[in-house]
Amino acid sequence: MLEGKVAVVTGAGRGLGRAYASALAATGASVVVNDVDGEIAKDTVESITAAGGKAVAEIGAVGSAESADALVGRAVSEFGRLDVMCTNAGVLRDRTLRNTTDEDFEAVLHTHVWGTFTCGRAAVNRFREQGDGGRLILVGSPAGQRASFGQTAYSAAKSAIVGLTRTWAVECAKLGVTVNAVIPTALTRMVATVPGLGEVVEAVEAGEPVPDQLRRDGLGTPDDVAPVIVYLASDAASGITGQCVGAGGDRISLWSHPTEVASVVREGGWTPDSVAGMFPSTLESRLQDYTSTVRGAPK
Ligand SMILES: NC(=O)c1ccc[n+]([C@@H]2O[C@H](COP(=O)([O-])OP(=O)(O)OC[C@H]3O[C@@H](n4cnc5c(N)ncnc54)[C@H](O)[C@@H]3O)[C@@H](O)[C@H]2O)c1
Secondary structure (H helix, E strand, O other), X not given: OOOOOEEEEOOOOOHXXXXXXXXXXXXXXXXXXXXXXXXXXXXXXXXXXXXXXXXXXEEOOEXXXXXXXXXXXXXXXXXXXXXXXXXXXXXXXOOOHHHOOHHHHHHHHHHHHHHHHHHHHHHHHHHHHHOOOEEEEEEOOHHHHOOOOOOHHHHHHHHHHHHHHHHHXXXXXXXXXXXXXXXXXXXXXXXXXXXXXXXXXXXXHOOOOOOHHHHHOOOEOHHHHHHHHHHHHOHHHOOOOOOEEEEEOOEEEEOOOOOOOOOOOOOOOOOHHHXXXXXXXXXXXXXXXXXXXXXXXXX
8 A cells, every 4th residue: 555655653662653653564665763762663663674564763852853854864865755754753741721830831842843843844845855745644632622621731732733734734735745633542651641541551551452332432552543544644545635533443533623603793893892792692602612522531
């Protein structure tokens, strides 16, 4: 499916990134495996090559222009080109607004938003030079689509990534570059801190199957999400862009984009009194549910 293609996956030493890198390699792509942790990045590469795939490790923290350039440069020097950039690396600092420190906010935004921005920009510059399209696969979260109590920095970062998905899809259309976000849910170390899920993560890591009901509700292993990444990376998905695709367990879903649900026009404009008069009678019945979709669900 992906023979001859070259992909970069950031944060691919473990969890979802490792599953994405392995699935891309198993379907024929050559993969640059990035992680800030060198040991686990090398381990992913070893497991891919042992299975007959092609991969190299490029170790370093994403977030800076230099590290993004190093990833694209490595793809080109090692495998001759770049076709797919998957910006998966991420960290959590789960705290409510009042407890979120500047350092928490900086760490989360640096990895997710700067990591996505710099890697996306470096990849698109390369795609432009090559002149034959490309794939950006960004990584959102349910926490970036709806409210997520206790995730101030993370929901800001993941919402920003969805904004980048939409804007880059429009900007890159004429280059033949598709830009989509996957909204994954999987039992990884990242979700082990969610109340009730720690034991399930432990059991699954020990080799037990994920309970059927959890799988139907959209929660499985990282390998369950990987086929969506392979599809979005493939030529078959050349017409899919600007989308947020949910994937987890036995479910695949499509998220909507925000849209105006009601509007009112007053000739000559509004005064505070006229807004106060109009709001309860006209817009109040259309107020939107801002709460989280699934309470206690993985982030
Ligand atoms: N697990 C889920 O259910 C879930 C849900 C929604 C979104 N996500 C997103 O999926 C992605 C992967 O999550 P995961 O659950 O596999 O997490 P994980 O913690 O298991 O893996 C994240 C990997 O990223 C690496 N990493 C962290 N900072 C990095 C940096 N600056 N540069 C390079 N590598 C770095 C870590 O070393 C680790 O190997 C993240 O973007 C996460 O926000 C996960």
